[in-house]
Amino acid sequence: MNNDSTGHNKQDMQNISFKTIIANKQFRLLWLLGGLTSCMRWLDMLILGIYTFELTNSAFLVGLIFFYRTIPRLLFGTIVGIITDRFNRKVILLISFIVLSFTYALVALLIYSETINYSLLSITMFIAGICWANEFPVRRAMIGDVIPNKVAGKAFGIDIGTSAFTRIIGPALGGGILATLGPVTGYLTVCIVFLIASLICLQVKSTNTHLMNQTDKKTLSSFIVDIKDALQYIKDNKLLQGTMAVTVVMNFFAFPYFNMVPVIGKEVLEVNPFQIGLLGAIEGTGALIGASFIATKINFANYAKVYFFGSIFLTFCIFSFANSSIYLLSMLILFIAGFGMVSFATMQTTLTIVSTSPEMRGRTMGALSLAIGAGPVGSLLIGTLASSFGTQNGIMIVSFLGFAAMIITGYIWPDIRKKITEQQ
Numbered sequence: 001m002n003n004d005s006t007g008h009n010k011q012d013m014q015n016i017s018f019k020t021i022i023a024n025k026q027f028r029l030l031w032l033l034g035g036l037t038s039c040m041r042w043l044d045m046l047i048l049g050i051y052t053f054e055l056t057n058s059a060f061l062v063g064l065i066f067f068y069r070t071i072p073r074l075l076f077g078t079i080v081g082i083i084t085d086r087f088n089r090k091v092i093l094l095i096s097f098i099v100l101s102f103t104y105a106l107v108a109l110l111i112y113s114e115t116i117n118y119s120l121l122s123i124t125m126f127i128a129g130i131c132w133a134n135e136f137p138v139r140r141a142m143i144g145d146v147i148p149n150k151v152a153g154k155a156f157g158i159d160i161g162t163s164a165f166t167r168i169i170g171p172a173l174g175g176g177i178l179a180t181l182g183p184v185t186g187y188l189t190v191c192i193v194f195l196i197a198s199l200i201c202l203q204v205k206s207t208n209t210h211l212m213n214q215t216d217k218k219t220l221s222s223f224i225v226d227i228k229d230a231l232q233y234i235k236d237n238k239l240l241q242g243t244m245a246v247t248v249v250m251n252f253f254a255f256p257y258f259n260m261v262p263v264i265g266k267e268v269l270e271v272n273p274f275q276i277g278l279l280g281a282i283e284g285t286g287a288l289i290g291a292s293f294i295a296t297k298i299n300f301a302n303y304a305k306v307y308f309f310g311s312i313f314l315t316f317c318i319f320s321f322a323n324s325s326i327y328l329l330s331m332l333i334l335f336i337a338g339f340g341m342v343s344f345a346t347m348q349t350t351l352t353i354v355s356t357s358p359e360m361r362g363r364t365m366g367a368l369s370l371a372i373g374a375g376p377v378g379s380l381l382i383g384t385l386a387s388s389f390g391t392q393n394g395i396m397i398v399s400f401l402g403f404a405a406m407i408i409t410g411y412i413w414p415d416i417r418k419k420i421t422e423q424q
Helices: 002-023 025-056 059-086 089-112 118-146 149-180 183-201 209-213 220-235 238-253 255-267 273-297 300-322 327-354 358-372 374-389 391-412
Strands: none
Touching (some): 025 059, 025 089, 089 183, 118 327, 149 327, 300 391, 327 358
8 A cells, every 4th residue: 555655656756746846937938949959950050061071071070079079178178067066058159059049040141152171161160169068958957957856857857858859950950941042041940040049048047046156256366266176076976987988989989970970871871962861860859768767767776787788789779870781770879879878968967966066067067068078089080090091991980889898888877877876
């Protein structure tokens, strides 16, 4: 009788938590902003990969353009995290959206006027990358501010689930636009969506206005102290260390494979841009199903295990994708890979948020953004390997190295592969 009662209480708590999350207006606004920006992120990555390959006919230069687009995370991740804790997050997010809108408008104009070249494209992608580096720690730190820790997994499950859904829409839409209307229309679409996001952002209430009264917020010495505090905080938290380590491994060895999907599509599978877009969309479909399961079925104690083993599973799927020369088989593999991708993406943010005190979240999210900054180096690595040994072999090499690195990470930080016994 008591067991039944406990079961009902747990189910009621799950339902109440979900309803409470959705009823939160500030979460809904941040959730909508996340959906819009994520959709444009995947649309941009698809168009950028295909257009760069058509412009240069070089797998290495495709990898290099993504290096330029993502290197700001590595360069500015920690600084962004500190700024996020010290200044109005809403203003930071709004400025980022406005700059992104103008940047993509400029890219569309350069392509339309036929004055675009690889150097100009690289410069604009670097500028866009600075703004993308802001969006990740700022918006998700804001979600952490408005959602209690106990339901953070569900909240970020909803947010990442939406991101997974946009991974269906973004690549398919990008491929369709590129195949029928061309890259100019694609980048004008991104420009308009970010203007809309800017208007939505104006409705968001700042969640850290109390920090605006700090008298030393702009001094160099206080910034250095904040960096030291963040490093010490991570040093004292083994679960947070493991989370960061897995993030570095996956962004270095696993996720850069997506940059090579357009090259695989054209060179190996010999399909058109829309079909290449569907490859990204099918992975998003698997991720959406996986995110729904995580949001409703996975409890707090299993967050780390889902994160670690889901990441290992993803490296295996990437290796399998590299071995496929059949379009339908490649689609099936990427659909399954979506489950591993969302396990990583959901728990990466969730573990960082729930194991961090509110006043440190901007800094730890900045550190996480810095860890994600391993991605640019991974893009260079996979581009170099693809150019030297062939695209398929390059992907196989990095995915195997990723698998091995994950095993080592699990050995060094065992907390990341075990049940969480208490909230950090």
